[in-house]
Amino acid sequence: MRAIDARVLLTGASGGIGRAGAQALTKAGAAVMLTGRSAEALAALADEIRDTRPRTDVQWHDADLTRSADIAALSAAAQAWNVNVLVNNAGQPSFGPFSEFEPAHVEQVLRTNLLAPILLTxxxxxxxxxxxxxNVIQVGSVLGRLALPGFSVYSAGKFGLRGFSEALRRELAGSGVRVQYLGPRSTRTRFNDAAVLAYNEATGTAMDEPARVAAALVELLESDAAERFLGFPESLAARVNGLAPTLVDGGLRRHRAALAGPRTEATRVDPAPATSESSIESSAHRTPPSRR
Ligand SMILES: NC(=O)c1ccc[n+]([C@@H]2O[C@H](COP(=O)([O-])OP(=O)(O)OC[C@H]3O[C@@H](n4cnc5c(N)ncnc54)[C@H](OP(=O)(O)O)[C@@H]3O)[C@@H](O)[C@H]2O)c1
Known part of the structure; x- marks a missing residue:
């Protein structure tokens, strides 16, 4: 679909990728309905967009996507506004050793990152x-294709979202509804706290600016592609992971170490003995698989 014909309901619009996405979509000619939990942040962003592009149709509607009543009200508002694109971008971070997560955290992350986009769709x-x-576009993650130590629950949600999208895409093939999955790698937003930044640094993980993800979102909307993953080494590592996941296991020693203590083990350069696993380890050091 051309952006100029798109009327987009954008969830997570008050976040880093959402704000950049709203700016990029409206710059490309789309109308947007912004949603998030903070009415204040949404109203401010809508004003900002109207100031820059006075002719843009921009609306906002606050909703907590973990509440079914809010999903129903948001869906009704978007339909009354004549929506034709849903971008499921809202998400909650989750990083750390699995054994340290509280059950309530696990539930909240899966509710926000997996159940909410499925129920809104x-x-x-x-x-x-x-x-x-x-179009229905799911903002997933590279971690929806390549799971790393520290991201067990996050990857469970993003792998699940990708599975849902793949099945729905196949179910709706030949209809007027296109289902697409966007997989950003790590991106500079408030989503990543100090612990994740330390892990990124220790593992040499590259990070994108939100504007890059936003540009990829517009490109995906305007393309026939089913999926788009950002970052070459990350996409390659994700492909290898799809074919031979146990080969990738051997290349993640540094990530395990970073999870245990980012400034000690992880910053040490591992010697790479000449085994098939270690060649993945050493290539992972040169072009480490990234995340998100
Ligand atoms: N940043 C990364 O490294 C990265 C990488 C790959 C993929 N992603 C994915 O990209 C998406 C956006 O991430 P971001 O970096 O922009 O994160 P962010 O800056 O933290 O923004 C998250 C957005 O989700 C909204 N949200 C969270 N819980 C919600 C709920 N229960 N109901 C309604 N809205 C809710 C937030 O709204 P409030 O303002 O109301 O909190 C906010 O607008 C997420 O799906 C994330 O998984 C991020």
């Missing part, structure tokens, strides 16, 4: 299916 699909053309 479910609420909106009958409407979207009646549009001449419509």
């Amino acid at each position: 479910h609420a909106m699909l009958p409407w979207l299916a009646r549009r001449p053309a419509a």
Whole structure:
């Protein structure tokens, strides 16, 4: 779909990638309905967009996507506004040793990152299916294809979201609804706290600016692609992981060490003995798989 024909409901609009996404979409000619939990932040962003592009149709509607009543109200508001694109971008971070997570944290992350986008898609699909053309874009992650130590619950959500998207894409093939999955790598937003930044530094993980992810979002919307992953080494590592996941296991020693103590073990350069696993380890050191 051309951005100029898109009327986009964008979740997570008040976050780093969401704000950049709203700016990039409206710059490309799309109308946007912004959503997040903070009415204040959404109103401020809507004003900012209107100031820059006075002719843009920009609306906002606050909603907590972990509440089913909010999902129903948001879906109704978006339909009344004549939406034809849903971008499920809202998300919650989760990083650390699995054994240290509280059950309530696990539940909240999966509710926000997996259940909410599935239920919002479910609420909106009958409407979207009646549009001449419509898109559902899931903002997943490279970690939805390549799981790293420290991201057990996060990857469970993002792998799940990718599985949901793949099945729905195949189910809706030939209909007017296109289902697409965007997999950013680590991106500079408030999503990544100091512990993640230390892990990134210790593992040599590259980070993108939100504007890069936003540009990829617009490109994906305007393309026929089913999936788009950002970052060459990350996409390659994700592909290798799909074919031979146990080969990748051997290349993640540094990531395990970084999880245990980022400034000690992880910063040490591992010798790379000449085994097939160690060649992945050493190539992982040169072009480390990234995350998110
Ligand atoms: N940053 C990265 O490294 C990275 C990498 C790959 C993929 N991603 C994915 O990209 C997406 C956006 O991430 P970001 O970096 O922009 O994060 P962010 O800056 O923390 O923004 C998160 C957004 O999600 C919204 N949100 C969270 N919980 C919600 C809930 N229960 N109901 C409604 N909205 C909720 C937040 O709204 P409030 O303002 O109301 O809190 C905010 O707008 C996420 O899905 C994330 O998994 C991020």
